[in-house]
Amino acid sequence: xxxxxxxxxxxxxxxxxxxxxxxxxxxxxxxxxxxxxxxxxxxxxxxxxxxxxxxxxxxxxxxxxxxxxxxxxxxxxxxxxxxxxxxxxxxxxxxxxxxxxxxxxxxxxxxxxxxxxxxxxxxxxxxxxxxxxxxxxxxxxxxxxxxxxxxxxxxxxxxxxxxxxxxxxxxxxxxxxxxxxxxxxxxxxxxxxxxxxxxxxxxxxxxxxxxxxxxxxxxxxxxxxxxxxxxxxxxxxxxxxxxxxxxxxxxxxxxxxxxxxxxxxxxxxxxxxxxxxxxxxxxxxxxxxxxxxxxxxxxxxxxxxxxxxxxxxxxxxxxxxxxxxxxxxx
Amino acid sequence: xxxxxxxxxxxxxxxxxxxxxxxxxxxxxxxxxxxxxxxxxxxxxxxxxxxxxxxxxxxxxxxxxxxxxxxxxxxxxxxxxxxxxxxxxxxxxxxxxxxxxxxxxxxxxxxxxxxxxxxxxxxxxxxxxxxxxxxxxxxxxxxxxxxxxxxxxxxxxxxxxxxxxxxxxxxxxxxxxxxxxxxxxxxxxxxxxxxxxxxxxxxxxxxxxxxxxxxxxxxxxxxxxxxxxxxxxxxxxxxxxxxxxxxxxxxxxxxxxxxxxxxxxxxxxxxxxxxxxxxxxxxxxxxxxxxxxxxxxxxxxxxxxxxxxxxxxxxxxxxxxxxxxxxxxx
DNA sequence: GTGAAAGCGCTAACAA
DNA sequence: TTGTTAGCGCTTTCAC
Numbered sequence: 001x002x003x004x005x006x007x008x009x010x011x012x013x014x015x016x017x018x019x020x021x022x023x024x025x026x027x028x029x030x031x032x033x034x035x036x037x038x039x040x041x042x043x044x045x046x047x048x049x050x051x052x053x054x055x056x057x058x059x060x061x062x063x064x065x066x067x068x069x070x071x072x073x074x075x076x077x078x079x080x081x082x083x084x085x086x087x088x089x090x091x092x093x094x095x096x097x098x099x100x101x102x103x104x105x106x107x108x109x110x111x112x113x114x115x116x117x118x119x120x121x122x123x124x125x126x127x128x129x130x131x132x133x134x135x136x137x138x139x140x141x142x143x144x145x146x147x148x149x150x151x152x153x154x155x156x157x158x159x160x161x162x163x164x165x166x167x168x169x170x171x172x173x174x175x176x177x178x179x180x181x182x183x184x185x186x187x188x189x190x191x192x193x194x195x196x197x198x199x200x201x202x203x204x205x206x207x208x209x210x211x212x213x214x215x216x217x218x219x220x221x222x223x224x225x226x227x228x229x230x231x232x233x234x235x236x237x238x239x240x241x242x243x244x245x246x247x248x249x250x251x252x253x254x255x256x257x258x259x260x261x262x263x264x265x266x267x268x269x270x271x272x273x274x275x276x277x278x279x280x281x282x283x284x285x286x287x288x289x290x291x292x293x294x295x296x297x298x299x300x301x302x303x304x305x306x307x308x309x310x311x312x313x314x315x316x317x318x319x320x321x322x323x324x325x326x327x328x329x330x
Numbered sequence: 331x332x333x334x335x336x337x338x339x340x341x342x343x344x345x346x347x348x349x350x351x352x353x354x355x356x357x358x359x360x361x362x363x364x365x366x367x368x369x370x371x372x373x374x375x376x377x378x379x380x381x382x383x384x385x386x387x388x389x390x391x392x393x394x395x396x397x398x399x400x401x402x403x404x405x406x407x408x409x410x411x412x413x414x415x416x417x418x419x420x421x422x423x424x425x426x427x428x429x430x431x432x433x434x435x436x437x438x439x440x441x442x443x444x445x446x447x448x449x450x451x452x453x454x455x456x457x458x459x460x461x462x463x464x465x466x467x468x469x470x471x472x473x474x475x476x477x478x479x480x481x482x483x484x485x486x487x488x489x490x491x492x493x494x495x496x497x498x499x500x501x502x503x504x505x506x507x508x509x510x511x512x513x514x515x516x517x518x519x520x521x522x523x524x525x526x527x528x529x530x531x532x533x534x535x536x537x538x539x540x541x542x543x544x545x546x547x548x549x550x551x552x553x554x555x556x557x558x559x560x561x562x563x564x565x566x567x568x569x570x571x572x573x574x575x576x577x578x579x580x581x582x583x584x585x586x587x588x589x590x591x592x593x594x595x596x597x598x599x600x601x602x603x604x605x606x607x608x609x610x611x612x613x614x615x616x617x618x619x620x621x622x623x624x625x626x627x628x629x630x631x632x633x634x635x636x637x638x639x640x641x642x643x644x645x646x647x648x649x650x651x652x653x654x655x656x657x658x659x660x
Numbered sequence: 661g662t663g664a665a666a667g668c669g670c671t672a673a674c675a676a
Numbered sequence: 677t678t679g680t681t682a683g684c685g686c687t688t689t690c691a692c
Contacts, residue, residue: 032430038434062597068389091407100369101365211596243602272573
């Protein structure tokens, strides 16, 4: 019984011919001693760590937690372990980047960013390690990416309001990736046009990317002469801020103003009123991202993929209702 | 210029005497080639990976995001990189555990758990790797831990209500670590007793650990014959559910019922009404946990530490107000 | 069916 | 001041 045989027995090498008794003795001893092959030695020899990184902007952003969950599932299924890192730290701290990425402490990296601050990382990394952008389109042919149907989400959100009889529907834009922001804005615009309405420029207000920004934006809307009766927020955190602004101004939601956000999140149902949202398949986004990463690792060309199933979906809760004064009851 | 010299120059070894010109040539070449020492080889040689793991239960729980932020900061400051993992996966999936922990892919691990499901991991791990429990007291002398002052937090929350004139103050318990739950319950009880009140057993209802649980618990309270005028929730997610239940029952918060939760979180201010909370120094908790882990790595005995500064603090928002019918205005 | 040995990329100790 | 080398723990190839 030699070290070689032990190694092969433990990794369940099918090509190893060995006496059954010997194999059992090996397995038994390993269990007994609680033996696990040393990660560093293994990685060095195999030039593969079995780890895949997911760099996220703001780990605790409730809107994106499903992405993490999905990636987790897919990674484990594929025999990998997922480790999360702070995307901003990675982009900012040269040393962290070296230690984790440039040194190949991981086999590949998923990037869930919110702006282009990580573009330099990407450029540096893509030659070394497979990289996949999650929820943003890759500007770089060496980097894969997956997105969801942002246009459709905003379209659905707007249509939901239109069906409730609203005509003056404002839109609170998001400060994140420009392309993503543009796609969502486009969804609102197209829905308005399809309904024969004119998407007024003054109904478009920058909602930032947080509740704080949403509140400011809604305050601006409220002070508008001809105030809209409904608002689509480019994400649900913005929507939350918008609700707060309404409440502060003494406006009833949904009786006087209807609000809908993009992305469902755990506490949306527990707000007062519950927030109507459009949900997107973020869990599947995370899963798919891992699969693409693994494909790249096997030498496939990086691709961009738009996830269209499961489709975006309106989850109606209390924050949207019929347009006041409208006879258009559904 | 030999490999040895290069290695030492790149790691800024002070004991290396070398011609300035040579050093610059090395550094220049490294930058040019974008060279980073291979992580696996380095780890193997130095038997240290420079990575510290933080296993969290539910990454996206907004109540605990500050712990992650604090740990992140402290890790980087100490020259380490923090990687997050799902605590439940780690506890459940034997293979993931081996690959990450038993194989020493990381130098130590921080555990932020919510029950005792990870106890078996801890036992297995502590002999191999430094382990520190975050926000829960270690049951094991080989494992360090840090907690915050749960008793004080609940005491403050209750006193806040008492000062507003409330006499009948219910308590929604939490389903998490028993010791933590007990300490918070004790804080409520002591505050009541200190105020000369009797902490009625029927005012204690299990709120689970989520908004869903909080809602159920509050429904139970509402159907109580002599309904309390105020509620302390053992965490803010529970409080959120309690608010929802009040709203569903047509009860005004805070006019008819006051609600306070433990732990501040980003969207608490954006609720309707804003949620009054008691904040605890979670960021510092994360920082301290990393420091203790590093201390253990250097051979110090694992210790348990209770963080009492910065002190817990009431952040009054809209969900608490004077007791209806009370003349006890502050 | 089993054992021996090379070598992954690096650091640290030692030799020159 | 600079160069050489052993060896970290593992997997895999090759010889037996």
